[in-house]
Amino acid sequence: MTFTRRDTLVMGLGATVAAMLPLPATASTEDAIAAFTGGASVGTGGITLTAPEIAENGNTVPISVSAPGATAIMVLAAGNPNPDVGTFNFGPLAGSHEASTRIRLAGTQDVIAVAKLADGSFVQTSAEIKVTIGGCGG
Amino acid sequence: MSDVKPRVRVPKTASAGETITIKTLISHRMESGQRKDSDGNPIPRQIINRFTCDFNGENVIDVKMEPAISTNPYFEFQAVVPAAGEFVFTWYDDNGEVYTETKSIAIG
Numbered sequence: 001m002t003f004t005r006r007d008t009l010v011m012g013l014g015a016t017v018a019a020m021l022p023l024p025a026t027a028s029t030e031d032a033i034a035a036f037t038g039g040a041s042v043g044t045g046g047i048t049l050t051a052p053e054i055a056e057n058g059n060t061v062p063i064s065v066s067a068p069g070a071t072a073i074m075v076l077a078a079g080n081p082n083p084d085v086g087t088f089n090f091g092p093l094a095g096s097h098e099a100s101t102r103i104r105l106a107g108t109q110d111v112i113a114v115a116k117l118a119d120g121s122f123v124q125t126s127a128e129i130k131v132t133i134g135g136c137g138g
Numbered sequence: 139m140s141d142v143k144p145r146v147r148v149p150k151t152a153s154a155g156e157t158i159t160i161k162t163l164i165s166h167r168m169e170s171g172q173r174k175d176s177d178g179n180p181i182p183r184q185i186i187n188r189f190t191c192d193f194n195g196e197n198v199i200d201v202k203m204e205p206a207i208s209t210n211p212y213f214e215f216q217a218v219v220p221a222a223g224e225f226v227f228t229w230y231d232d233n234g235e236v237y238t239e240t241k242s243i244a245i246g
Binding site: 059060061064077080081082084085086087088089090091092093094095096098099100101102103104105135 | 157158159170172192193196197198199200201202203204205206207208209211212213214215216217218220
């Protein structure tokens with residue numbers, strides 16, 4: 001099979017576009033949310049996810065989640081090989097319903113936080129984080 | 139692993155009922171199970187899968203951790219101090235080891 005110059009240009013362009021697209025959310029992300037909420041509908045508002053817009057190093061991305069009145073907050077990275085990041089369960093002596101940590105991101109993707117509120121309802125928010133160097137080894 | 143060293147920052151004193159900020163860090167590789175060694179064989183997963191903080195037997199925070207938590211896991215959170223007592227921090231390793239650290243706090 002031979003490539004003309006036009007073919008090569010088109011393929012190069014296609015590869016560039018594919019590389020720039022964010023990693024797609026996988027079905028397992030929805031499964032993880034469904035497992036956490038038990039299939040209940042998820043609202044918005046009342047939850048804050050603080051994250052950098054651009055993370056140079058995907059190995060350690062500082063994030064912070066806050067949801068007043070939440071009993072638990074689950075964090076998901078939709079584009080990671082395994083979307084689960086962690087779940088914060090707040091006990092009776094929690095001073096506020098917020099926590100900060102550092103996470104690994106495989107590439108540019110949406111990070112999702114879902115909070116379970118004291119009345120049993122759920123809220124979620126998400127933020128897109130652009131990652132320059134992915135953090136999942138190779 | 140012998141090089142696991144927990145580090146925790148808690149104020150020495152607080153007034154009763156005050157909300158304080160706690161920072162914790164533990165040195166741990168958090169091997170995700172996604173990486174391969176130089177021969178192309180996957181490196182088995184070994185992470186800390188759970189972290190808890192309790193004060194005088196009452197829970198402050200209980201975190202379920204997955205491989206997406208970075209190397210040397212860091213957590214910052216807040217706790218209410220109703221009286222003098224002791225914070226107990228516990229990390230649970232995949233290999234069954236449990237690392238603990240305690241910090242006492244006085245009312246003053």
